[in-house]
Amino acid sequence: MNIVAKMIHSMLRVLDEARSLAFYEEALGLKVADRVVFDSFTLIYLANAEQTFELELTINHGRKEAYALGDGYGHLAVSVEDLASEHARMEEAGFTITPIKTLENNGRTIGTFFFLTDPDGYKIEVLQRGAPGRFL
Template identity: 45%
Template sequence: MGNYKMAHTMIRVLDLERSLVFYKEALGFEEVKRRDEPTYEFTLVFLGDGNPNGHQLELTYNYGQEVPYDLGTAYGHLAVLVDDLEASWADHEAKGYQPTQPKGLSGDGKPRYYFITDPDGYKIEIIRN
Protein backbone atom coordinates (compact mmCIF):
# COMPACT_ATOMS: atom_id res chain seq x y z
CA MET A 1 0.00 0.00 0.00
CA GLY A 2 1.29 3.50 -0.82
CA ASN A 3 2.04 6.42 1.45
CA TYR A 4 -0.97 8.66 0.77
CA LYS A 5 -1.08 12.37 1.57
CA MET A 6 -3.86 14.87 1.08
CA ALA A 7 -3.21 17.05 -1.98
CA HIS A 8 -6.17 19.38 -2.46
CA THR A 9 -9.89 19.89 -2.14
CA MET A 10 -11.78 21.32 -5.11
CA ILE A 11 -14.81 23.59 -5.01
CA ARG A 12 -16.57 25.27 -7.94
CA VAL A 13 -16.95 29.03 -7.78
CA LEU A 14 -19.23 31.36 -9.73
CA ASP A 15 -17.01 34.47 -9.62
CA LEU A 16 -13.31 33.61 -9.45
CA GLU A 17 -12.06 37.10 -8.56
CA ARG A 18 -14.65 37.54 -5.79
CA SER A 19 -13.64 34.16 -4.33
CA LEU A 20 -9.93 34.98 -4.53
CA VAL A 21 -10.51 38.22 -2.63
CA PHE A 22 -12.53 36.40 0.03
CA TYR A 23 -10.01 33.61 0.65
CA LYS A 24 -7.13 36.08 0.75
CA GLU A 25 -8.84 38.60 3.05
CA ALA A 26 -10.75 36.19 5.29
CA LEU A 27 -8.17 33.41 5.67
CA GLY A 28 -4.86 34.76 4.37
CA PHE A 29 -4.66 32.11 1.65
CA GLU A 30 -2.38 32.89 -1.29
CA GLU A 31 -2.44 31.74 -4.89
CA VAL A 32 0.06 28.91 -5.37
CA LYS A 33 -0.57 28.12 -9.02
CA ARG A 34 -3.07 28.74 -11.78
CA ARG A 35 -4.03 26.70 -14.80
CA ASP A 36 -6.09 28.29 -17.57
CA GLU A 37 -7.69 25.85 -20.00
CA PRO A 38 -9.58 27.92 -22.60
CA THR A 39 -10.06 24.89 -24.86
CA TYR A 40 -11.99 23.15 -22.08
CA GLU A 41 -13.40 26.44 -20.75
CA PHE A 42 -12.18 26.40 -17.18
CA THR A 43 -9.56 27.95 -14.90
CA LEU A 44 -8.13 26.26 -11.84
CA VAL A 45 -6.55 28.29 -9.04
CA PHE A 46 -4.79 26.53 -6.17
CA LEU A 47 -4.61 28.36 -2.84
CA GLY A 48 -2.29 27.59 0.05
CA ASP A 49 -1.77 28.65 3.64
CA GLY A 50 1.99 29.15 3.37
CA ASN A 51 2.99 25.53 3.97
CA PRO A 52 4.66 24.54 0.67
CA ASN A 53 3.82 20.86 1.19
CA GLY A 54 0.42 21.39 2.75
CA HIS A 55 -3.10 20.70 1.61
CA GLN A 56 -4.41 23.19 -0.96
CA LEU A 57 -7.82 24.52 -1.89
CA GLU A 58 -8.57 24.35 -5.61
CA LEU A 59 -11.04 26.89 -6.94
CA THR A 60 -12.54 25.75 -10.23
CA TYR A 61 -14.06 28.44 -12.42
CA ASN A 62 -16.08 27.12 -15.37
CA TYR A 63 -16.52 29.67 -18.16
CA GLY A 64 -20.10 30.61 -18.87
CA GLN A 65 -21.57 29.47 -15.54
CA GLU A 66 -24.30 32.02 -14.87
CA VAL A 67 -26.22 30.61 -11.93
CA PRO A 68 -24.87 29.66 -8.50
CA TYR A 69 -23.94 26.03 -8.00
CA ASP A 70 -26.24 23.78 -5.99
CA LEU A 71 -24.13 22.69 -3.03
CA GLY A 72 -26.39 19.73 -2.37
CA THR A 73 -27.03 18.00 0.92
CA ALA A 74 -23.84 15.94 1.06
CA TYR A 75 -21.42 18.87 1.41
CA GLY A 76 -20.56 19.80 4.99
CA HIS A 77 -17.81 22.38 5.35
CA LEU A 78 -14.14 23.24 5.01
CA ALA A 79 -12.17 23.55 8.25
CA VAL A 80 -9.16 25.71 9.07
CA LEU A 81 -7.13 26.12 12.25
CA VAL A 82 -6.31 29.44 13.89
CA ASP A 83 -4.17 30.22 16.92
CA ASP A 84 -6.26 33.12 18.27
CA LEU A 85 -9.94 32.30 17.83
CA GLU A 86 -11.18 35.48 19.50
CA ALA A 87 -9.03 37.80 17.36
CA SER A 88 -10.03 35.88 14.23
CA TRP A 89 -13.72 36.15 15.12
CA ALA A 90 -13.40 39.90 15.76
CA ASP A 91 -11.62 40.38 12.42
CA HIS A 92 -14.28 38.43 10.53
CA GLU A 93 -17.02 40.37 12.31
CA ALA A 94 -15.35 43.71 11.46
CA LYS A 95 -15.02 42.70 7.80
CA GLY A 96 -18.72 41.82 7.59
CA TYR A 97 -18.35 38.05 7.15
CA GLN A 98 -21.12 37.45 9.72
CA PRO A 99 -19.39 34.77 11.79
CA THR A 100 -21.56 32.58 13.96
CA GLN A 101 -21.12 32.90 17.70
CA PRO A 102 -18.13 30.85 18.91
CA LYS A 103 -19.12 27.53 20.48
CA GLY A 104 -17.41 24.71 22.33
CA LEU A 105 -17.89 20.97 22.39
CA SER A 106 -15.95 20.21 25.55
CA GLY A 107 -17.34 20.51 29.04
CA ASP A 108 -15.10 23.44 29.96
CA GLY A 109 -17.32 25.99 28.20
CA LYS A 110 -14.40 27.47 26.27
CA PRO A 111 -15.31 28.37 22.68
CA ARG A 112 -13.57 26.09 20.20
CA TYR A 113 -14.99 27.04 16.79
CA TYR A 114 -17.27 29.24 14.70
CA PHE A 115 -18.36 29.37 11.04
CA ILE A 116 -18.22 31.88 8.20
CA THR A 117 -19.59 31.48 4.67
CA ASP A 118 -17.76 32.18 1.42
CA PRO A 119 -19.36 34.02 -1.54
CA ASP A 120 -20.67 30.76 -3.05
CA GLY A 121 -22.28 29.55 0.17
CA TYR A 122 -19.58 27.13 1.28
CA LYS A 123 -19.38 26.93 5.07
CA ILE A 124 -15.94 27.30 6.66
CA GLU A 125 -15.32 26.19 10.22
CA ILE A 126 -12.68 28.21 12.05
CA ILE A 127 -11.20 26.03 14.82
CA ARG A 128 -8.96 26.97 17.72
CA ASN A 129 -5.58 25.35 17.12
Protein backbone atom coordinates in the same frame (compact mmCIF):
# COMPACT_ATOMS: atom_id res chain seq x y z
CA MET B 1 0.08 -3.49 2.34
CA ASN B 2 0.65 -0.20 4.18
CA ILE B 3 -0.77 2.75 2.24
CA VAL B 4 -0.06 6.22 3.60
CA ALA B 5 -1.94 8.85 1.63
CA LYS B 6 -1.22 12.56 2.04
CA MET B 7 -4.12 14.96 1.55
CA ILE B 8 -3.03 17.57 -1.01
CA HIS B 9 -6.08 19.65 -1.95
CA SER B 10 -9.82 20.08 -1.87
CA MET B 11 -11.81 21.57 -4.76
CA LEU B 12 -14.74 23.98 -4.73
CA ARG B 13 -16.65 25.23 -7.77
CA VAL B 14 -17.12 28.99 -7.53
CA LEU B 15 -19.09 31.43 -9.63
CA ASP B 16 -17.13 34.69 -9.36
CA GLU B 17 -13.34 34.32 -9.48
CA ALA B 18 -12.46 37.83 -8.26
CA ARG B 19 -14.97 37.71 -5.40
CA SER B 20 -13.70 34.29 -4.25
CA LEU B 21 -10.02 35.24 -4.49
CA ALA B 22 -10.64 38.41 -2.45
CA PHE B 23 -12.62 36.47 0.17
CA TYR B 24 -10.07 33.67 0.66
CA GLU B 25 -7.16 36.11 0.84
CA GLU B 26 -8.81 38.46 3.33
CA ALA B 27 -10.50 35.79 5.46
CA LEU B 28 -7.82 33.07 5.51
CA GLY B 29 -4.65 34.57 4.05
CA LEU B 30 -4.72 32.23 1.04
CA LYS B 31 -2.99 33.47 -2.09
CA VAL B 32 -2.79 32.13 -5.63
CA ALA B 33 -0.09 29.45 -5.82
CA ASP B 34 -0.91 28.40 -9.39
CA ARG B 35 -3.47 29.07 -12.11
CA VAL B 36 -4.19 26.74 -15.04
CA VAL B 37 -6.54 27.96 -17.77
CA PHE B 38 -8.33 25.50 -20.05
CA ASP B 39 -10.82 26.21 -22.84
CA SER B 40 -13.92 25.71 -20.69
CA PHE B 41 -12.65 26.14 -17.12
CA THR B 42 -9.87 27.57 -14.95
CA LEU B 43 -8.22 25.92 -11.95
CA ILE B 44 -6.79 28.18 -9.26
CA TYR B 45 -4.75 26.72 -6.40
CA LEU B 46 -4.66 28.72 -3.16
CA ALA B 47 -2.18 28.24 -0.33
CA ASN B 48 -0.31 29.98 2.47
CA ALA B 49 2.87 29.32 4.45
CA GLU B 50 0.97 27.44 7.19
CA GLN B 51 0.61 24.19 5.23
CA THR B 52 1.18 22.31 1.99
CA PHE B 53 -2.54 21.53 1.59
CA GLU B 54 -4.15 23.65 -1.14
CA LEU B 55 -7.66 24.82 -1.91
CA GLU B 56 -8.49 24.42 -5.60
CA LEU B 57 -11.12 26.79 -6.97
CA THR B 58 -12.71 25.73 -10.24
CA ILE B 59 -14.32 28.41 -12.39
CA ASN B 60 -16.41 27.02 -15.26
CA HIS B 61 -16.29 29.62 -18.02
CA GLY B 62 -19.65 31.08 -19.00
CA ARG B 63 -21.56 29.81 -15.95
CA LYS B 64 -24.08 32.38 -14.72
CA GLU B 65 -26.10 30.57 -12.05
CA ALA B 66 -24.96 29.67 -8.53
CA TYR B 67 -24.09 26.06 -7.77
CA ALA B 68 -26.53 23.95 -5.75
CA LEU B 69 -24.48 22.80 -2.76
CA GLY B 70 -26.84 19.94 -1.93
CA ASP B 71 -27.01 18.23 1.43
CA GLY B 72 -23.86 16.13 1.08
CA TYR B 73 -21.26 18.87 1.49
CA GLY B 74 -20.15 19.44 5.08
CA HIS B 75 -17.35 21.96 5.48
CA LEU B 76 -13.67 22.74 5.20
CA ALA B 77 -11.79 23.31 8.46
CA VAL B 78 -8.89 25.58 9.42
CA SER B 79 -7.23 26.21 12.77
CA VAL B 80 -6.07 29.59 14.09
CA GLU B 81 -3.85 30.72 16.97
CA ASP B 82 -6.39 33.12 18.51
CA LEU B 83 -9.99 32.17 17.78
CA ALA B 84 -11.56 35.17 19.55
CA SER B 85 -9.38 37.67 17.68
CA GLU B 86 -10.09 36.04 14.32
CA HIS B 87 -13.81 36.00 15.09
CA ALA B 88 -13.73 39.72 15.92
CA ARG B 89 -11.66 40.53 12.81
CA MET B 90 -14.00 38.62 10.52
CA GLU B 91 -17.08 40.14 12.13
CA GLU B 92 -15.62 43.64 11.65
CA ALA B 93 -14.82 42.80 8.01
CA GLY B 94 -18.49 41.92 7.47
CA PHE B 95 -18.07 38.21 6.79
CA THR B 96 -20.96 35.85 7.53
CA ILE B 97 -19.98 34.04 10.73
CA THR B 98 -21.67 32.18 13.58
CA PRO B 99 -21.08 32.75 17.29
CA ILE B 100 -18.14 30.91 18.90
CA LYS B 101 -19.18 27.53 20.30
CA THR B 102 -17.54 24.70 22.22
CA LEU B 103 -18.42 21.11 21.31
CA GLU B 104 -18.24 18.67 24.22
CA ASN B 105 -18.99 14.97 24.61
CA ASN B 106 -19.10 13.23 28.00
CA GLY B 107 -17.04 16.01 29.60
CA ARG B 108 -14.42 15.98 26.83
CA THR B 109 -13.92 19.15 24.80
CA ILE B 110 -13.86 18.23 21.13
CA GLY B 111 -13.20 21.74 19.86
CA THR B 112 -13.93 25.45 20.15
CA PHE B 113 -14.99 26.96 16.84
CA PHE B 114 -17.19 29.14 14.68
CA PHE B 115 -18.33 28.81 11.08
CA LEU B 116 -17.50 31.21 8.26
CA THR B 117 -19.48 31.20 4.98
CA ASP B 118 -17.76 31.98 1.68
CA PRO B 119 -19.42 33.96 -1.16
CA ASP B 120 -20.76 30.76 -2.76
CA GLY B 121 -22.28 29.45 0.47
CA TYR B 122 -19.55 26.96 1.41
CA LYS B 123 -19.03 26.55 5.17
CA ILE B 124 -15.57 26.80 6.75
CA GLU B 125 -15.08 25.70 10.34
CA VAL B 126 -12.55 27.92 12.14
CA LEU B 127 -11.10 26.08 15.17
CA GLN B 128 -8.90 27.17 18.07
CA ARG B 129 -5.46 25.68 17.45
CA GLY B 130 -3.95 23.77 20.37
CA ALA B 131 -7.21 23.61 22.35
CA PRO B 132 -8.30 20.33 23.90
CA GLY B 133 -9.54 18.06 21.17
CA ARG B 134 -7.73 16.90 18.07
CA PHE B 135 -7.05 20.06 16.12
CA LEU B 136 -3.58 21.29 15.23
